[in-house]
Amino acid sequence: RAILTRERADLTRETVPINLKNLLEGRTADINLKKNDMLLVASDSVLVELGSxxxxxxxxxxxxxxxxxxxxxxxxxxxxxxxxxxxxxxxxxxxxxxxxxxxxxxxxxxxxxxxxxxxxxxxxxxxxxxxxxxxxxxxxxxSPGYIEQRNIEIAGEVLFPGKYALKEKTERLSDIVKRAGNLTPHAFSAGARLLREKTIMEMTEERKAMQALSKGLKDSISTDLLNINPYYSVGIELDKAIANPKSEYDLVLREGDQLIVPEYDNTVRINGSVMYPNTVLYKKGQKVSYYINQAGGYSDLAEKKRAYIVYMNGTVAKVKGSNRDAIQPGCNIVIPSKEQKDKMSLAQILSLGTSVTSMASVVALLINNLSK
Missing domain, CATH: 3.10.560.10 (Outer membrane lipoprotein wza domain like)
Structure with a gap:
């Protein structure tokens, strides 16, 4: 098969199909080519698509x-x-x-x-x-039978701190403390805390949230918001976990976890909207008000009803004034500040007064002109 495209006298084109085999064998009349003719000879094989x-x-x-x-x-x-x-x-x-x-x-x-x-x-x-x-x-x-080591780290007051590979998918806090030789006599188990590594999905979701939050803010603030901490704190009660293995207190560990067992800390920190942020000695049975007084009392901007306590083990609780057991060794009392409303400076007040005076002069001038 061949196709001849030919130009007519009026410059339009026509297509003439040709049986090329019959033509070459003399079974059909030959065709004299003319100016601007275009002959297309088709291949006798099918093009095969060779995908990778x-x-x-x-x-x-x-x-x-x-x-x-x-x-x-x-x-x-x-x-x-x-x-x-x-x-x-x-x-x-x-x-x-x-x-x-x-x-x-x-x-x-x-x-x-x-x-x-x-x-x-x-x-x-x-x-x-x-x-x-x-x-x-x-x-x-x-292969489901191929499992890479999953490491966690334990630091502080245990006999053998360092990295440990998890033995089972359900290994818990009490198990890893035993493998680390148990707590030292100086350990403050109630203040132990756990840092957990964020997954890629958690990091991605947090970054998206931060990007949405940073829209409309200054570039420097936006950049600070996007510097996401790869770890987050998990509130644990290690003393209860050790005393009650396999209970709900005994957290199942995950790869990348960091367990930190501190020494006993008998201080309490007071931060935020107080007269003098301070660190004072812990006294059992004292109310929150006692520690606020040790920091000079509340400042004028203190949001007293929103005060909260951050404990050494990573848990957080709202301040309740009548609760004498709320304060624990090593905790941090935080007093948030009220939102500050923009107040006019002296220069702004003087500028506003000048504007009002100028406006009054214009109005008086217009009244005088209308009365003439």
């Missing part, structure tokens, strides 16, 4: 690889640098495109899936002589 392979998962170099006829799963794994130690030999999946040019309806099945396992470096338990097609995707799964 893609391999995912636990191989050395996952990614796309050029198509080559006769490529097996083993061949593609070798091209990808081989399996990682974490790869599963029990499950390798292949996803294949469904191609049906004669279909007249939208199918429910959108891919053909083949599953294999690997033995002695060879793929078994699948269709025999299985070769990859263009656009096939191979998934090498991670």
């Amino acid at each position: 392979f893609t391999i995912y998962g636990d191989v050395q170099v996952p990614g796309e690889y050029d198509y080559a006829e006769g490529t097996s799963i083993e061949d593609l794994i070798i091209k990808a640098g081989g399996l990682l130690k974490s790869a599963s030999l029990a499950k390798v999946d292949v996803s294949r495109r469904i191609v049906d040019p004669l279909s007249i309806e939208s199918p429910n099945v959108i891919a053909d899936i083949y599953t294999f396992n690997i033995k002695n470096g060879l793929v078994v338990d699948g269709p025999p002589d299985f070769a990859l097609n263009p656009y096939d995707q191979v998934y090498v799964r991670r």
Whole structure:
């Protein structure tokens, strides 16, 4: 088959189909070519679309690889640098495109899936002589029996502080304290605190919230807001966890956790809207008011009803004046400030007075002009 595109006398174009085989064999009349004729000779073979392979998962170099006829799963794994130690030999999946040019309806099945396992470096338990097609995707799964060490850290008043690998997914506070040789005689277990590492998802969500909050603020403030701390404090009661193993007090640990067991601290800090922020000695049974007086009392901007206490173990409680047990050794009493309303400075007041005087003069002048 050939196509001749020819220009007519009125400069319009026409298409003349030609059976090229008959013409070359003399079975049809030859055609004399004219000025501006364009002859297109079609290929006698179908163009094959050779899409690349893609391999995912636990191989050395996952990614796309050029198509080559006769490529097996083993061949593609070798091209990808081989399996990682974490790869599963029990499950390798292949996803294949469904191609049906004669279909007249939208199918429910959108891919053909083949599953294999690997033995002695060879793929078994699948269709025999299985070769990859263009656009096939191979998934090498991670073995459920491959678990990397998950480390936590314990610091402070234990016999053997340092890093520890978790033995079980459900290892708890009391378990790790035992493995660290238990608490020293100087440990203040009620003040122990836990810092937990944020996950990537938690960091992302917090960054989005900070970005939304920082809109409309100055650049320097926005930058400070986006410097997110990778850890957050988890309120624990280590003394109760040790006394009641496996109870609700005995927190299940997570990779990256940092347990800090301090020495006994018999001071109390008073911060915020007080006359003189101070650190004073803890006295059992004293009310919050006693410690506020030790800081000179409330300032004029103190928001007394919103005062709160931050304990050494990371827990927070609202101040209740009648509660004598609210104050514990090492805690921090925080008195928030009221929102300050913008007050006019002396210069602004004088400027406003000048403006009023000028306006009065203009009004008087207009009245005089109208009365004439």
